Amino acid sequence: MKSQISIENVSKVFGRHKALNNVSLEIKEGEIFALLGPNGAGKTTLISAICGLCRQSSGNIKVNDFDTLSHYKETRNQIGLVPQELPLDGFESVYNSCQFSRGLFGLKDSRDHIDKILKTLSLFDKRDEQIFGLSGGMKRRLLIAKALAHEPKILFLDEPTAGVDVSLRRDIWKLIEDQKKMGVTIILTTHYIEEAEQLADRVGIINSGEIILVKEKTALMSEFSKKTTFIRLSKKLKDTSFIKKNNKISLTDNGMTLKLLGINNTSNELQSIVNLLSQNGIAFTEINTVDNSLEDIFLDLVESQ
Amino acid sequence: MNIQAAITIYKFEMARFRRTIFQSLVAPIITTSLYFVVFGAAIGSKIETINGVSYGSFIVPGLIMLYLMTESINNAAFGIYFPKFVGSIFEVLSAPVSSLEATVGYVGAAASKSTIIGLMIFLTSNLFVTHDIKYPLVMAIFIILTAITFSLFGFIIGIWAQNWEKLSIIPTLLVTPLVFLGGSFYSIDMLPEFWQKVSLLNPVFYLISGFRWSFFGTSEIPIALSIVAILSFMAICLAVIAIIFRTGYRLRT
Numbered sequence: 001m002k003s004q005i006s007i008e009n010v011s012k013v014f015g016r017h018k019a020l021n022n023v024s025l026e027i028k029e030g031e032i033f034a035l036l037g038p039n040g041a042g043k044t045t046l047i048s049a050i051c052g053l054c055r056q057s058s059g060n061i062k063v064n065d066f067d068t069l070s071h072y073k074e075t076r077n078q079i080g081l082v083p084q085e086l087p088l089d090g091f092e093s094v095y096n097s098c099q100f101s102r103g104l105f106g107l108k109d110s111r112d113h114i115d116k117i118l119k120t121l122s123l124f125d126k127r128d129e130q131i132f133g134l135s136g137g138m139k140r141r142l143l144i145a146k147a148l149a150h151e152p153k154i155l156f157l158d159e160p161t162a163g164v165d166v167s168l169r170r171d172i173w174k175l176i177e178d179q180k181k182m183g184v185t186i187i188l189t190t191h192y193i194e195e196a197e198q199l200a201d202r203v204g205i206i207n208s209g210e211i212i213l214v215k216e217k218t219a220l221m222s223e224f225s226k227k228t229t230f231i232r233l234s235k236k237l238k239d240t241s242f243i244k245k246n247n248k249i250s251l252t253d254n255g256m257t258l259k260l261l262g263i264n265n266t267s268n269e270l271q272s273i274v275n276l277l278s279q280n281g282i283a284f285t286e287i288n289t290v291d292n293s294l295e296d297i298f299l300d301l302v303e304s305q
Numbered sequence: 306m307n308i309q310a311a312i313t314i315y316k317f318e319m320a321r322f323r324r325t326i327f328q329s330l331v332a333p334i335i336t337t338s339l340y341f342v343v344f345g346a347a348i349g350s351k352i353e354t355i356n357g358v359s360y361g362s363f364i365v366p367g368l369i370m371l372y373l374m375t376e377s378i379n380n381a382a383f384g385i386y387f388p389k390f391v392g393s394i395f396e397v398l399s400a401p402v403s404s405l406e407a408t409v410g411y412v413g414a415a416a417s418k419s420t421i422i423g424l425m426i427f428l429t430s431n432l433f434v435t436h437d438i439k440y441p442l443v444m445a446i447f448i449i450l451t452a453i454t455f456s457l458f459g460f461i462i463g464i465w466a467q468n469w470e471k472l473s474i475i476p477t478l479l480v481t482p483l484v485f486l487g488g489s490f491y492s493i494d495m496l497p498e499f500w501q502k503v504s505l506l507n508p509v510f511y512l513i514s515g516f517r518w519s520f521f522g523t524s525e526i527p528i529a530l531s532i533v534a535i536l537s538f539m540a541i542c543l544a545v546i547a548i549i550f551r552t553g554y555r556l557r558t
Contacts, residue, residue: 014558051399054558073307073401081399087392091324096317103313104400146396 001028004154004185005050010059012045012209019045020056021209027154032176032186034196034217036298037206043189044084046206047156051081063154077105080152084159084189086139090132094123094142097131098149105150117145120175137168144175154185161195173199193295197221203294207302217294224297229260229270231277232286239280249273310402314410315417318384322418329418330425333372337426340368341433344490355492356523361434366517367489368430373423373448374455374484374509378476381415381459386472389463389556398557404550412460416452423448436520443528444519450535451512457542464555483509488517493525508534 005027012020020042027033037043048054050061052072061068063075089097098114118124121141126134134142140160147155157176161169169192176186176199190196196203197217204214215223236255243249243258248269250259260273270287277284322329341361349360356363388394397407430436438444459476466472487509493501504510515531518524524531549556 048558052557053395053398055553073403076399076401079399081395083392083395085392087395089388089391089393091321092317096320100313100317101396101400103316104310104396104402106307106309106401108309 001030003027004029004064005187006060006062006065007046007050008060008062010046010049010056010061012042012049012054013057019209020049023059023206023209023211025204025211025214027185027187028202029185030180030183031201032180032188032199034200034203035187035189035206036193036196036203037189038302041206042209043206044158045209047081047158047187047189051079051156052076077150078153079156080147080150080154081156082143082147082158082160084162086136086143088131088139088142090130092131093128094118094131094134094145095127097142098145101146102149107150113151114145114149117148120178121145122171137164140164140168141172144172148179152184154187155179157186157188159189159191161190161192169195193298197294205298205301213301220297221291221294224300226262226296227289227291228262229287229289231258231260231273231284232288233257233277234283234285237282246273307401307403307406310400311406311409311413314397314402314407315414318411318414319417321384322380322414330422333376333422334425334429337368337372337429338433340364341430345433355495356521358436358521358523359434362436362520363492363517364490365427365430365434365436366520367513369423369426369448370451370509370513370516371484371489372426373419373451374480374512375476376419376422377415377452377455378459378462378480380418381412381456382463382466382472382476384411384415385460385463386466390469394556404547407550408457408460408546412453412456415456415459416449419456420448420452423452438520439522440519444516447512447516447519447531447535450532450539451516454535454539454542457539457546461542461545461549464549467555480509483507484513486510487513488525489513508538511535 003026005025007023007025010020010023011018023042023046035043035046045054049056050063050068052068052075055069063078066074068075092100095114095118098117099109102110102114115124115127118127121144123138123141123145126138131139131142140163144157144160160176161172164172173195176188180186188196188199200217202214203217203220205212213220233256237243237251237258240251240255243251248261250261251257252259258273260270274284344364345361349364352360354360385394388397462472462475486504487507488504493504493510496504511526511531511534514524514526515528515535518528518531548554
């Protein structure tokens with residue numbers, strides 16, 4: 001896939017604070033890229049630099065080979081931005097607000113296009129209402145509608161599901177997937193790792209202004225995969241001496257369940273433990289293996305920094 | 306050039322004006338009427354003509370200028386400050402909109418609003434005094450130039466202001482006194498010599514004087530000087546705005 005956004009050695013300094021430190025990153029055309037990081041990691045600053053809300057102190061950013069500083073019109077024309085907060089002019093109507101967004105990109109009014117977006121986002125009934133009468137979830141959807149009003153090729157979503165209910169979150173996920181099917185490149189920042197796990201093709205992790213990892217989501221999950229296996233025993237274990245010899249094994253559930261951490265697929269560790277239980281005359285009723293989540297991987301990586 | 310963006314910003318700001326049309330127009334008309342009652346009828350009846358013009362007529366250009374300047378500043382300052390305050394300015398800053406296009410949109414709308422208000426005040430004045438305009442074209446040029454220039458100034462204030470207090474501090478503490486002391490309601494010939502010289506340091510005096518010339522064909526200073534003054538102030542405002550957009554001052558981090 002062709003690289004659509006190219007970020008080269010970008011740094012951003014606010015006074016003495018280095019919000020971005022020599023960040024380099026490529027975003028591929030048509031992918032969903034999830035940018036993860038703790039609060040203050042530099043996610044929003046990086047998005048702001050790409051979208052023109054702030055100017056990088058050094059380095060270059062190109063969107064489809066256009067420099068974001070010297071050819072800002074060409075780069076911004078391709079981008080739609082959904083910010084983290086809900087910055088809206090509450091006195092304006094939903095419809096006019098969307099037309100305003102469209103007009104800023106040099107496009108004439110298009111009732112059909114705006115109506116279509118508003119219907120997709122379940123805002124059509126509210127089109128003539130003033131924004132301050134909308135609920136928080138509706139405002140969040142309106143920001144997405146505004147970002148889509150000029151039919152962007154690249155969509156930045158800065159924590160799009162922050163503070164929305166589960167149902168709306170699912171709707172937004174569907175919308176993101178639909179946009180991807182239409183060929184839109186999506187860059188997503190989120191605190192909900194489940195969201196990245198569900199949607200992303202690739203994941204980038206940023207911490208203290210530095211990109212510490214960029215990987216295909218599946219490769220990341222596989223590389224950092226750690227399994228936890230639970231063996232439900234038929235009766236409470238009395239002799240725990242063999243557990244103490246292995247630090248990967250612990251006893252939970254009042255002695256009724258063995259918890260085996262990081263048991264490797266390729267080794268015969270699980271078989272050995274099952275054999276050991278048989279030799280000691282201990283029966284079991286259930287074996288359950290759980291993969292660690294992207295959230296576990298994210299926390300491991302950030303904490304190891 | 307993204308002309309559509311400038312038109313979009315202009316229409317958006319004018320829509321705000323339409324939403325508040327009652328307070329935007331009625332308040333200046335009532336206040337103007339009060340000025341005519343108090344200054345024109347009550348005080349004006351005790352004053353003889355000034356340069357051959359009745360006092361009621363004499364204050365009309367001053368009153369129009371007073372509103373034109375203050376409304377231009379207030380409308381333009383609010384127009385850019387409000388989206389900064391609520392955060393919606395991100396849309397303009399992340400769109401393919403140049404500094405010129407944004408300025409044309411915001412300042413054009415503010416100047417249009419204040420021009421409409423200025424014309425309403427002129428029409429209101431006709432209810433109280435009768436006057437012929439000697440140079441209507443010059444009057445129109447002065448109105449447009451003043452509206453644009455002070456809207457540019459207001460635009461700068463709106464970008465500079467970081468809170469509501471700062472937004473009103475310059476119009477209240479600087480512009481209003483300059484307008485009142487710039488000969489809105491009197492001829493500087495009526496002042497002692499020392500204060501006449503002080504008045505010459507007030508840039509607003511040149512604008513009011515020039516505007517009054519377009520009404521009556523007489524003024525305290527040459528009309529060319531007034532035009533140079535307004536064009537100079539406009540050039541300074543444009544230069545400051547160019548610097549603001551180049552550096553991103555209080556707009557981009």
